[in-house]
Amino acid sequence: MEQIFNKISDQLYSELKINENLTLSLQGENSQFLRVNNAKVRQTGLVNNADLAFDFIYNNRNCQGQITLSGDYEIDYKRSVDELNRLRSEIVQLPEDPFVVLPENTGSTRESKSANELKTDKAVDALLPVMAGVDLVGIWASGRIFSGSSNSAGQKHWFETDTYSLDFSLVNKDHKMVKGTFAGSDWDQHKYEVYIKNAKQKLELMNKKPVKMKPGKYRTWFESKAVADFLSMFSWQGVSEANIRQGSSAFIKMREEGTKLSSLFSLNEDFRSGLVPRFNERGEIAPEVLSIIEKGNLVNTMVSSRTAKEYKLESNNASGEEVLRAPKMAIG
Structure with missing residues (x-):
């Protein structure tokens, strides 16, 4: 996707007319998705998505647009040209913006970080066993996220990294919940299992008889x-x-x-x-x-x-x- 982003950027900037300025911003992911309910997988899938945002400036006028990229350069380039032309037709109808800021070239960067991630085909076997015995509902997402930015002044940035996140709730028979999020970059099976076991222990506390608090000041612990x-x-x-x-x-x-x-x-x-x-x-x-x-x-x-x-x-x-x-x- 980085190559497609750079290629589209270079081509669009070469086609800009006098007094036209353009900034492109890309956000995307290649990730795995699991939805868990009652400690069982209810939905699973792979997500490949990339959205390209346009910030177009012409004669102190400014407008924005966005398209979704397919990963096929020819298709994505045509969509990009169509969106740029749409912005050209729209921007002439807008009033001048006294606080518009033109793009500048302050240098380019590239940052790519790889992690020891949990493999897609290993995720279910790694995640579910320690969940046994409780009603756990949650969302697992893992994979690569990436961001890109470029402008017609010649600046380019690229960032990509591997991440994972399990956002979950444990629920007891009285519908009281313990909320948790286990997230990071490098996967550690032992730390994950300890985290879930600790959450189970907290759920046991929710089974105790509630104590009615009188009005006053109390020291409170925030998870x-x-x-x-x-x-x-x-x-x-x-x-x-x-x-x-x-x-x-x-x-x-x-x-x-x-x-x-x-x-x-x-x-x-x-x-x-x-x-x-x-x-x-x-x-x-x-x-x-x-x-x-x-x-x-x-x-x-x-x-x-x-x-x-x-x-x-x-x-x-x-x-x-x-x-x-x-x-x-x-x-x-």
Whole structure:
């Protein structure tokens, strides 16, 4: 798919007219999918998918489009030309965008990571035995994910890696659940079995008689899945610079009134795990590590190039939506 992406990119850019600028962004996967219910496989399949997004600029006007690639160059090139022509006919009807940002060439990168993955034909035998004896429902996905970005200024980026994820719930007879996610890159059968056994032990706790809590303050332990859900809320128009400026962020008091979170809480955008690419949909490279909240203080926000132009700021190459792509909470 990388070769097809590069070939389509080069061909489309060579056919651009005066004052036309184009950025292409690719997202895809070659993965295995299993749906498990009552610790038995209910659905299985292989997923091969790639979506190509267009960001077209002409005379300070901007519009977007997207197509699905087939993996056949001739078919995909024709679809790409048709989509580009559709955007050409649409963009002349749009008003000028005062904050449009033209693509630049700041250098190209390529990153490919292979892992000791669980083979497709071994997955069922590796996953199911330890699930025996409980009602487990979940989704298994494993394989290669890839991202690409290129623009008419000559910049190209490519990223691919192997990953796996089992997102599951254990359910007892009273319909109480224990939620878990076992994910990573290199497969470790022993760690997986220990993780599921620990989840089973937690389910046993759910069989105990409930204790009615009186109103008050209690120290509470959040499982890793709960922490992940908690951190995702920071991207709900939270640490976005544009949303703070526009008054729609829940963190606006941290900026304007000096409100602080707990001094034990620190949050970074940290790409060192290598699970996601550092480049965004425009091909802009984010810092490897960016401190967002330090000991309870808001020290940085996510600033896209568009927001930077609108408010005369320095961009930290956040995505267009200014969300966290690689959040990491510090120990505290």
